[in-house]
Amino acid sequence: AQSVTQLDSQVPVFEEAPVELRCNYSSSVSVYLFWYVQYPNQGLQLLLKYLSGSTLVKGINGFEAEFNKSQTSFHLRKPSVHISDTAEYFCAVSEEAGGTSYGKLTFGQGTILTVHP
Amino acid sequence: DTEVTQTPKHLVMGMTNKKSLKCEQHMGHRAMYWYKQKAKKPPELMFVYSYEKLSINESVPSRFSPECPNSSLLNLHLHALQPEDSALYLCASSSRPGLNNEQFFGPGTRLTVL
Numbered sequence: 040a041q042s043v044t045q046l047d048s049q050v051p052v053f054e055e056a057p058v059e060l061r062c063n064y065s066s067s068v069s070v071y072l073f074w075y076v077q078y079p080n081q082g083l084q085l086l087l088k089y090l091s092g093s094t095l096v097k098g099i100n101g102f103e104a105e106f107n108k109s110q111t112s113f114h115l116r117k118p119s120v121h122i123s124d125t126a127e128y129f130c131a132v133s134e135e136a137g138g139t140s141y142g143k144l145t146f147g148q149g150t151i152l153t154v155h156p
Numbered sequence: 157d158t159e160v161t162q163t164p165k166h167l168v169m170g171m172t173n174k175k176s177l178k179c180e181q182h183m184g185h186r187a188m189y190w191y192k193q194k195a196k197k198p199p200e201l202m203f204v205y206s207y208e209k210l211s212i213n214e215s216v217p218s219r220f221s222p223e224c225p226n227s228s229l230l231n232l233h234l235h236a237l238q239p240e241d242s243a244l245y246l247c248a249s250s251s252r253p254g255l256n257n258e259q260f261f262g263p264g265t266r267l268t269v270l
Contacts, residue, residue, distance in 0.1 A: 071256045081264070082160075088256075129198055133256065143204070149198050
């Protein structure tokens with residue numbers, strides 16, 4: 040079965056500083072990886088995804104993530120954050136066909152990013 | 157149209173009430189999902205519909221009853237809920253069941269059970 044670990048429950052940063060939100064996953068088969076953002080009292084919005092190909096993935100709002108298969112990681116980065124990036128961020132994994140969790144999206148526990156002026 | 161809509165946005169119900177949540181998408185997606193999200197927690201999968209058939213039920217209590225009348229619509233019927241069922245209920249859809257599983261989420265229904 041697949042699992043996702045987000046290593047930091049809360050990350051405070053100052054505006055215009057860089058940020059990295061960490062995500063590690065576990066699976067016995069190949070996976071697809073996603074980062075979603077959730078603003079207060081809203082649903083989830085897809086930031087970016089890794090399906091195959093280039094391990095550096097660029098998403099919306101200036102975010103990017105790098106898939107590292109050897110370290111089973113998919114960390115999210117932004118070189119300069121804005122106040123409006125304050126939200127909760129979820130890393131999620133989905134297994135390719137053959138996995139015991141095929142058809143399911145498994146989420147990490149979430150990281151609350153707070154950007155201070 | 158690239159969005160998933162959910163109604164109502166907010167719902168308050170007593171433990172003896174019967175109510176329904178509605179979810180709609182017009183992206184031609186053939187997989188639809190119900191999630192429950194408690195405060196400061198990730199979404200927890202409840203049900204998956206695949207080509208209008210229930211394919212996954214994550215051992216959800218029978219007081220939650222899903223229904224998929226057609227490929228665009230997903231309902232969640234609620235009956236005799238408990239206060240601990242209060243949560244944000246999210247609907248999502250994806251193009252094909254299992255295919256990379258990129259899911260599009262609705263804004264959710266905030267449910268309060270008194």
